[in-house]
Amino acid sequence: MLQINTLALQHFATLVSCGMNRLWPNEKNSSLACFFHNGLVVKEPPGSRKPETALLTSAQCRAPLGLRSHHTNPVRKYVMSRPHRIASLACVVAITIAVFTSTADHCCMAAPPADPTRADQAIKAGEFSVAKSLPAETIPGTRDRWLAQVASAQSLSGESSAAAATVRQIETPADRQSVLNNSMGAVRRGAPQGGGSFADFDSLMNLIETTVVPDTWEALGGNSTMAPYPQGVYVDAAGTVEIAHLPSDDQSLAKGAIANLDALLAADLESQTRDWRAPSEMRFVSLRRLRDEITARRMTGVPLGDSLLNLAGLSRVQYLFLTDDDIILAAPTSGIDLDRGWYVDRQSGRATLRSDFLARCLAASQAGTPFGCTIDPTPAGMQAAMEVAGQIRSGQIPIGKSADQLQSALGMQRVEVFGAAGDTSVALLMVEADRHMKQLALGQQPMPEGVANYLDVVDDMIDQGPPNGLLLRLWFTAQRQAVRCDSEKRVFEIAGNAVRLSGENQRALADGGRGDVTVDPRSAQFVAGFNRNWARIRDQYPVYGALESLYRVAAVSHLIDRFGAEGVHRDLASALASEDEARDWNLPAPKQVESIATMHTVRKGNKRHHVLLASGGVSVATDATVKSAIATYPTLDGHASLVRQRPVAVNHWWWDGR
Structure with missing residues (x-):
């Protein structure tokens, strides 16, 4: 040619x-x-x-x-x-x-190839507009690389705004990242400015010792037992969405709400006040513009800021739009308040979605790798705990001191974050949420009024005896969310809870191994009560709202990975996923936590049952829960074009409809 x-x-x-x-x-x-x-x-x-x-x-x-x-x-x-x-x-x-x-x-x-010498001369001379206009930028496969050279030179010469404008024209994630790396390196040098493996769950994470003999402990194999008590956080982007038909009378997905999108998108977008914490009937976030805004701030050394970190106040994604050149998220907001360090929606109590959480989940979706955390006792701690258990069993250690002795013997527990870096806000959130849930279960933190912890359930069901020889596993995992879409699979509507506590029981064997999965009505009742009262627990402890937001963006990430087009959508997701490598705070990676031990006594007639629990762990399961079918909702047809009414200013990465 x-x-x-x-x-x-x-x-x-x-x-x-x-x-x-x-x-x-x-x-x-x-x-x-x-x-x-x-x-x-x-x-x-x-x-x-x-x-x-x-x-x-x-x-x-x-x-x-x-x-x-x-x-x-x-x-x-x-x-x-x-x-x-x-x-x-x-x-x-x-x-x-x-x-x-x-x-x-x-x-x-296509134009004739430009003279590389002339191009280099233009860049070295600072004639960036000339360099950008050279025909070589239109040669297939080299355009983004060419623009990346220009943008890097602009940034190094101090023309940060111009460099950011050039980067907006680059689609290839690798070329965008090369510019960002060069620019951030320049900022650090003072240039002028304008995963892991799964845990071995055979190791004990808790010791549960029970007896029906007052103030005594039986030998192992008798009434006195030992059992792990692991619990944890599990995030698998592929397991966050259930593609299912919704009831026709589901008010949360009413036709009126969808039809109202036309009116919401007809606003004068340029005249709106720009307060991300204000309420909105429908707020829209462009991931393409978000990507460009993040890049511009990284290149200039400007902090991302609360509005960007908190995705302009979205606490859920009701609609996901896959347009020809963008991915747009939309949902109503009721105004944002700061609650004990977390930004939350003042009406629903949900924590805001975070851009760093989105980056983590996009990276996990593209890699096809779940992530989470585990907490394991050390071999030395396990050996010491076994010795203490023997002393308790023989009466050498009084019942009143047994909890403290067992906790001291177990010592510190190892923390491992897998599938993700340990020095990130996501990692710290998972460890914090897991540990706090453990404290709730064992009565060391109060449940909302009327909500039973695990020990309360043991009391309520003491007629069935104490939890004898059972290994109780608890972990957070995804609650399947319902999704429906238009006929072209370009507009998606998401509804439902995002996270739940899961559990199972196994028989703890005398040799420390695990037997078959068995049914324990106590753990089932505790898990059901926890999930039933999730909103109340979340309102009392905002850390659970933050954990919920992680699962919500995991669902969005899965839909993008599953239905996004090669090229524009995948490249956009990759560019945002690269933010998972950013480190805005000097956070220490969690290495260890103290064990938690408690002793609970319950009377039944003339018997006292002593339940000693020393917990220290996270359990991670790999359940893929996404179904292949997706419900088509004709009312959503035609709404893909609505999001084209975007602000003219390219730095407006979010806007409101009214």
Whole structure:
């Protein structure tokens, strides 16, 4: 294609010369002869053996030109009959026009390659507008790389705003990241400015010792037992969404709410006040513009700020739009308040969604890797705990001191964050939420009024005896969210709770191993009560709202990964996922936590049951819960175009509809 453009003038001269020679074959001064060879028009100077230039043309032009074979050589010379000379000139003109029409089209599609020397000179001279306009930027496969060179040079020279504008034109995540790395390096140097493996759950995480004999402990294998008490956090982007049909009378997904999108998007977007903590009937966040805003702030050394970190106050995603060039999130907000360090929606109590949580989940979705955390006792701690258990069993350690002794023996517990870096806000959140849930279960933190902890459940069900020889596993995991979409799978509506506490029981064996999964009504009742009262627990302890927000963006990430188009949507997700590598705070990676031990006594008739629990762990399960089918909702058809009504200012990455 490029050769045709560069030879256009030669082709024109050839055709004109050929036509002149055919019209006046007796012209003595003619230096050109014309040939047709396999559908090619060629010019050949007298005495030359090889054509110099060639242009593809239609063999059907031979007939209008009145050409007839002069001899049968491989390269056949044609001569023109006298009556066709005038028609010949017309055909030459027509071919010439066609050639230049084709040439013009090709010029619009691709230009000649730029001189690299000239490009480098323009960049070194600071003539960035010239460098950006050089034709090389349009060569397929090199455009983004070329713009990345320009943007890096702009940033290094102190033109941060111009560099950010150039980066907005770059789509390839790797090229964007190279500019960002260069720019952030310059900021650090003072340039001028304008995963892991799963835990081994055979190790004990809790010791549960029970007896029905007052103030005594039986030998292992009798009434006195030991059992782990692991619990934890599990995040798997592929397990956060249940693609299912919704009831037709579901008020949370009423037709009126969808139809109202037209009115919400018809607002004068440019005249709105820009307060991300204010309520909104429907707030929209453009992930493409969010990506560009993050990049611009990184390049200039400007902090991301609360509005960006908290995704403009969204506490859930009701609608996900996959447009031709963007991904847009939308949901109503009721205004944002700061509650004990967490931004929360003042009506629902949900914590805001966070951009760093979104980056973590996008990275996990693309890698197909779940993430979470585990807490394990050390081998030395386990050995010491076994010795203490024997002393309690033999009566050497009084019941009243058994909890403290067991906690001291277990010592510190190892913390491992897998599938994600340990020095991030996501990692600290998971460990904090897990540890706090453990304290709630064992009565060391108060539950909301009327909500039972695990020990309360033991009391309520003491008629069935104490939890004898059971290994109780508790962990946070995704609650399947319901999703429906338009017929083209470009608009998605998401509803439902995002997180739940899960549990199972196994029989703890005398040798410290684990038996088959068994049914324990106590743990089932505790888990059910915890989930049933999730909103109350979340309102009392905001850390659970933050954990819930992690699962909500995990669902969004899964939908983007599953239904996003190759290229624009995948590249956009990759660029945002790269933020998972950013470190805005110098956070220590959690390494260890103290064990928690408590002793609980309950009377039943003339018997006292002592339940000693020393807990220290996180359990991680790998459940893929996404179904292959998705419910199509015709009312959503046609709404993909609504989000095109975006603010003109490209730095407005969020806006309100009203």
